[in-house]
Amino acid sequence: MRQKVFALIADTLAALKSAGTLKLEQVPGYTVEPPKNPAHGDWAVNVAMLLTKPEGKPPRDIANAIVKGLVDKEGMVAKVEVAGPGFLNFTLKEQVIQQVAREVLSAGETFGRRAPKSTGKRVMVEFVSANPTGPVHIGHARGAFMGDAVSRLLEAAGHDVTREFYINDYGKQVETLGRTLHKRYRQLFGEQVELVEGEYPGEYVIDIARTWKEEVGDRYLRAPESEWFPLATAVAIRENMKAIQASLEKANIRHDVFFSEASLHAAGKVKAVAEEYAKRGVTYEAAEARRDTEKVRSEDSKAAQYTDRQKGGTFLMTSQHGDDEDRVILRRDGTPVYLTADLAYHKEKYDRGFDRLIDVLGADHAGHTPRIKAGMILLGLDPKRLDFLLVQLVRITRGGEEVKVSKRRGTVFELEDLIDEVGPDVCRFLFLMKTANARFDFDLDLVQKQSKDNPVFYFQYGHARCASILKKAAEKGTPFVGAEHLTSAQLARLTLPEELAMLKKMSQLPDVVASAAERLEPHHVLYFCQELITDFHSYYTKYKTDPIISADAEKTQGRLALVAALKQTLRSAFALLGINAPEYMEAPAEEE
Structure with a gap:
């Protein structure tokens, strides 16, 4: 819908230029945004104010010229008003807003996305890049989910995205890992050898030692360091990277490229x-x-x-x-x-x-x-091509106490443990719900409650409620007819302010995605979904005496179209973040 308003303004400005009303040597980068006060219309446009200086005219005069010369090819404008210093407030006809339901349903899984690789721009996102000296622990978790979500959003915005993991497989840390592994290997043969401070005491090193023992037997038990050291280091890195990739796969996180630091030195x-x-x-x-x-x-x-x-x-x-x-x-x-x-x-x-x-x-x-x-500037490279997304640590708590992260002490709380306990969807939601630079607590107790107090449950329940309503309609013999058979007369029954407001908000998903991708801020998509879900829960509760499924077949189909469009919007948005959209969830206790 926003793009239609942009097109309308573009057509009008072109006509005013042809008529000589405006010079328009260059069209400024104006905005089309929902007004802060819904009473002021559906979309507010600031183009008149930006044209004041180049045109040499007061902004209200320019705004009035645009209103007078408005080119509305689709006949979608119900009213346009000049407000304040020169804002143009557009109110669209109800049928234009009602058609959003059909547009969402017709787009299906592609709603909110641009065509793949349509921008022609190549983007690389490097994330996780955990040292291959141990498992992926919860200290890496937020950056892992943030990097994955940013990659998904950039792809949805039409970019060609490469996900990369930089393996720090060179230097003192991996050398220490190799020596630790050899000591654990010797211990498996009964040797009394102790680790020293700085070596890796975790159980995972013992597991790698068992694997190595199975592969080589006692071949490196008495071998000189020059023989066992390179191999022990390589085996330790190999097995740790296998474990890291398995943990990331469990979190539904993938990388296209694993780039070795050691390869830079070798080359x-x-x-x-x-x-x-x-x-x-x-x-x-x-x-x-x-x-x-x-x-x-x-x-x-x-x-x-x-x-x-x-x-x-x-x-x-x-x-x-x-x-x-x-x-x-x-x-x-x-x-x-x-x-x-x-x-x-x-x-x-x-x-x-x-x-x-x-x-x-x-x-x-x-x-x-x-x-x-x-360093890049000193090489003559453009620093504007390089962005850093800095992610704050999250405090994981249980029973009010922090769950500590300490790889070196052997008390690792791994990402895989977290996923096993609360599930990948909960992890994603919690790690993405705030800006990357915000600190917060991840309460393991709260996120396992099935109630409105649990933001993750409330989030997914919005989609499940839509699915439940559509299922109930089918069971009652009034299934939703689908986008192909949906009539304008059925959509015309969507006249309640709450229904129109939800449709207008649904239409904004493509813009929300594009903005979130550009700003590297996935939480905007979460907030968009939460607002829609809150609006729908309120609507559902408010109109229980005028239900979605009723004896009025035409109104029922219109409202089922709203529910189906909302379900698709949420499903598309959830997919952009890597979160599942469940078809069924038990209703929270307060609604039973």
Whole structure:
């Protein structure tokens, strides 16, 4: 419906230009939005105010010219008024709003989506990228679901989306994992060997050791480290990645590409990026970094913990482009730091030709993002192509107590455990219900209640109620006729303010999806659904004495069309977020 108003304005402006009423050397980027007060009509347009300066006329004069010269090819406008400084408030004819039900039902599962890959833009979303040193724990969960939902929305907006997982399979952490695995392997043969601080005590390492033992027997029990170490590390990474992929699959999360950090080193790309910076004259050798400001580091920060590694080496001039100090990319002995590999990885992303790159990262990586942006600028790459979506941690609680996450202590609460306990739909809903930068508690007790207090239950029950009404109509011998046989006379019976308001809101799903995709904010789709569901529950309760299914066959079909369209709208929106739309749910106790 919104696009029809855009088309109407475009036709009118073209006619006014042809008539010489307006110069229209360039049409401004005006908006068509629902007015804050429904009494002001269905859509508010601000084009007249934006034309004031280029046209040299008062906005109300321009607005009145648009009203007078309105080109309404479809005959859809019931009334248009000039309000305030020059807003155009459009009220559409009821039959235009009623036709939304037919349009939704005709679109079916594609409602709210643009044609696949229709924008011609390629987008890469990198998310999860958990270290292959252990399972996917609940500390990764929000970023996993957020990255998946953003990918789904970008696809729905018509982009060609690649989902990527960056495997950090290089450096001290994986080396420690390999040594831990070999110790566990030796323990399986009865050797008394203890883990030291910093090694991985989790049960999952013992499970990997059993797998390795089955594969190689005692072949590496007495072998020199040069023989067992590379293999132990590779096996540990392999098995952990299998477990990570299995957990993500259980959450209905997939990736198209698994990109190895080690492959960057093997291909010489980490060394090459350092050399490229040197050629560009944006590095220098020094004992310490140049800073834009005097910075006091937190004692808990990684920079503070590894201060000794930052004293001396090759520095990159990141402070020239928004970072608070220059960064070491090569240590004094010439070996690269983690940042150097990350810079090489992001350059490699650019080299693959994506129009937009999105990194979904934990909020603890906030300090890392300006370094990457600066590093890309210093390579002559466009920083506007790179976005970071920073995700705050969520506190998981049970009985009012926090469920701790501690991979290193061996007390892992895994994503898979969470899914087994509450289900993937509950996880998705809770992790997507707020902006990425908002902190909140995930109450394991609340989300398992079948009541209105449980937002997930209330959300899915909206779709189930629609399905139940349609099923009941069929059982009573008055099944919904479907979009093909639906008549305008039947739709014309949808005249209640609540019915028209729900239809208008349904028509907005494509716009909500496009906006949520552009802003990387899936919660807008959730809010849209919640508002619709709340409106429908209120409507259903208010008109129990004038029910949806009645002896009036024509009105019944009109209302069933509303219910079917709402069901399809919710189903489409749920699918965009990866949430199931159940056909049946037990009614909450308060409604029985």
